[in-house]
Amino acid sequence: MERKQDLRVQKTYMALTSTFLKLLEEKRFEDITVNELCSGAMVRRATFYKHFADKYEFFTFVVKEVQGEFLKKNKNEAMQPRQFYKNTINSILDFLDQNELLVTSVMKSSMFPILLDVISEQTAIDVQEKLKEDQRAGVELSAPPEVLAQLFTGALMNITKWWIQQKKRIPKEEIAAQTAELLLRDLT
Numbered sequence: 001m002e003r004k005q006d007l008r009v010q011k012t013y014m015a016l017t018s019t020f021l022k023l024l025e026e027k028r029f030e031d032i033t034v035n036e037l038c039s040g041a042m043v044r045r046a047t048f049y050k051h052f053a054d055k056y057e058f059f060t061f062v063v064k065e066v067q068g069e070f071l072k073k074n075k076n077e078a079m080q081p082r083q084f085y086k087n088t089i090n091s092i093l094d095f096l097d098q099n100e101l102l103v104t105s106v107m108k109s110s111m112f113p114i115l116l117d118v119i120s121e122q123t124a125i126d127v128q129e130k131l132k133e134d135q136r137a138g139v140e141l142s143a144p145p146e147v148l149a150q151l152f153t154g155a156l157m158n159i160t161k162w163w164i165q166q167k168k169r170i171p172k173e174e175i176a177a178q179t180a181e182l183l184l185r186d187l188t
Contacts, residue, residue, distance in 0.1 A: 009051075015041035016048065017062055025101040028109040029059070059115060063122050066095070071126060081134045086180040089156065093172045096164050103164055116157065124153040152183055 005013075019040035023032045034055055038045050052058040074087040096103050106115055128149035135141055141148060159179050163169060170178075 012041075012043055012047060012051070013061075013065075015043055016058065017065060020058065020062060021099075021102055024105050025099075026105070028105060029055075029111045029115060030109055056114075056118075060118050060122070063119050067122055067126055070095075081130075081139050082180075082184050084130065085152070085184055086176070089180050089183075090172075090176045092156065092160060093163070093176050096160060097172055100164070107161070107164070116161075120153055120157050123156065124149045127152050155179075155183055 016037060019037055020032070023037065023040065032055065034045060034048055037055070037058075038048050048058075052061065070088060070091045073091060074084055106112060109115060128145050131141060131145035131148055135145060143151075156179070159175070163175055169175075
């Protein structure tokens with residue numbers, strides 16, 4: 001059962017997240033300080049450190065929140081697994097397209113490999129959980145959920161990184177359809 005969060009905590013998280021995403025559009029991750037994050041969000045440093053050990057832990061929190069939104073958006077009990085994964089790919093590409101400044105800033109960061117690991121790790125956890133749900137519902141998988149989650153996540157991270165770096169991009173809908181078709185051959 002999901003625990004309800006205090007409204008003040010929710011507002012604090014929203015303010016910090018919003019400020020962090022705006023700062024990431026302007027600066028590299030390593031150049032953002034907890035002081036300026038707290039100042040922009042109008043949150044005391046002590047409050048920040050009450051909830052997060054450092055900005056890396058906060059980044060992990062933000063990644064989980066964004067991915068949680070993807071899952072909520074695509075969570076439909078009647079949805080077939082193939083459609084769920086197609087929708088997930090589309091949601092990721094939409095996010096990248098709509099947040100290009102933020103994504104470019106993160107990619108330019110000297111911390112990018114570490115940040116990408118955080119994103120990949122959380123994505124793999126979410127995908128693995130969904131694959132296990134699919135398996136319990138009777139969907140036959142071509143390999144164990146753990147293996148398929150790593151395959152899906154690795155391919156997805158690389159194709160989206162490549163896509164965002166292209167000067168003349170393949171249209172979002174086209175790359176989503178191609179990626180889904182290739183990845184879903186092995187998933188379900």
